[in-house]
Amino acid sequence: MTPGPSARSRITGTGHYVPEKVLTNRDLEARVDTTDAWIMERTGIRERRIAADGECTSDMAAAAARRALEAAELSATDLDLIIVATVTPDMPLPSTAVFVQTKIGARPDCPAFDLAAACGGFCYGLTVADRFIRGGARHVLVIGVELLSRVVDWSDRTTCVLFGDGAGAAILSATDDPARGLLSMTLHADGHYASALRIPGGGSAEPVSERSLALRRHFVEMNGREIFKAAVKNLASASLRVLEDAGVSPSEVDWVVPHQANLRILDAVAERSGIARERFYLNLERYGNTSSASIPIALDEAIRAGSITRGQSVLMCALGGGVAWGAVLMRW
Numbered sequence: 001m002t003p004g005p006s007a008r009s010r011i012t013g014t015g016h017y018v019p020e021k022v023l024t025n026r027d028l029e030a031r032v033d034t035t036d037a038w039i040m041e042r043t044g045i046r047e048r049r050i051a052a053d054g055e056c057t058s059d060m061a062a063a064a065a066r067r068a069l070e071a072a073e074l075s076a077t078d079l080d081l082i083i084v085a086t087v088t089p090d091m092p093l094p095s096t097a098v099f100v101q102t103k104i105g106a107r108p109d110c111p112a113f114d115l116a117a118a119c120g121g122f123c124y125g126l127t128v129a130d131r132f133i134r135g136g137a138r139h140v141l142v143i144g145v146e147l148l149s150r151v152v153d154w155s156d157r158t159t160c161v162l163f164g165d166g167a168g169a170a171i172l173s174a175t176d177d178p179a180r181g182l183l184s185m186t187l188h189a190d191g192h193y194a195s196a197l198r199i200p201g202g203g204s205a206e207p208v209s210e211r212s213l214a215l216r217r218h219f220v221e222m223n224g225r226e227i228f229k230a231a232v233k234n235l236a237s238a239s240l241r242v243l244e245d246a247g248v249s250p251s252e253v254d255w256v257v258p259h260q261a262n263l264r265i266l267d268a269v270a271e272r273s274g275i276a277r278e279r280f281y282l283n284l285e286r287y288g289n290t291s292s293a294s295i296p297i298a299l300d301e302a303i304r305a306g307s308i309t310r311g312q313s314v315l316m317c318a319l320g321g322g323v324a325w326g327a328v329l330m331r332w
């Protein structure tokens with residue numbers, strides 16, 4: 001990557017990939033003590049996608065990336081940087097990003113790294129990519145991808161009904177167009193909530209052992225209520241912050257493409273932020289919570305469907321494990 005003039009960044013292409021296999025709430029009724037009615041009422045989720053045996057995180061990421069490159073009319077060799085936001089990497093070492101680099105045919109000298117900010121990952125990724133663009137990079141690939149079905153405890157009804165697999169990607173490119181691009185962004189984290197959403201086993205704090213496996217420590221654990229409250233408060237304040245920074249009022253927001261975790265969270269965020277609820281683009285009914293992938297999947301769907309049109313303001317906001325959260329405002 002060679003330094004060039006500082007510029008603003010703009011998304012020039014998006015893509016997404018979700019596995020074919022659909023797991024419905026009805027299917028889950030056969031696995032754990034739950035009902036379609038409970039899941040719909042408490043979350044808004046009806047079904048989610050599950051990766052095929054043998055399919056891994058970098059496969060899904062590469063599929064989404066190829067679609068984003070095609071939409072941006074770029075080749076993988078045009079990329080100056082690859083950022084993969086994920087908490088479900090192919091393996092602890094090396095990064096998933098290097099597998100994506102080779103799978104899509106990017107240059108072997110293209111820098112590539114993973115970024116772990118859980119559900120906040122795509123907002124973090126866009127913000128980091130924007131800084132690289134301002135520092136001289138021309139095209140940066142940002143991917144949000146999760147294969148949560150492999151780390152979910154399928155015997156725990158409080159978590160297994162929530163999550164799904166998928167990938168979304170965006171190409172951020174340098175632009176001189178003052179009318180379009182990323183306008184403002186904000187990132188935050190509060191480690192006091194670290195134990196509210198985590199996979200406690202399998203890392204350096206609790207290496208894999210027969211005991212950790214027996215105690216199911218390598219699966220997702222969540223205090224849903226604590227995360228719910230943190231999400232409502234912080235998503236609303238981060239959203240208002242990026243609007244204020246860009247001089248855009250809540251009534252001027254054309255679209256909110258939020259992290260898709262729970263409909264009730266988004267109802268509350270709409271109420272607190274003063275952004276009309278019908279401006280929120282939603283697809284969690286079909287995919288569940290895909291963590292860092294949820295915003296780029298929804299963004300790509302909304303763009304391809306023609307819902308988001310040129311010149312419209314689009315607000316993205318997400319909060320997840322950490323807790324880590326952020327918001328990004330752009331003009332499409």
Ligand code: UT7
Nearest residue numbers: 033034035038042119157158161224225227228261262320
């Ligand atoms: O993406 C990262 C961020 N994650 C989130 O944003 C998730 C945030 N949290 C949430 O979305 C919600 O807290 C949940 C959907 C996870 C849970 O909804 P809730 O309304 O907070 O339910 P709760 O945890 O307070 O549980 C209420 C009841 C409990 O029963 P008791 O103790 O009242 O008898 C649970 O055992 O619902 C029970 N329950 C279920 N019942 C049927 C929990 N899960 C289920 C289930 N089916 N799947």
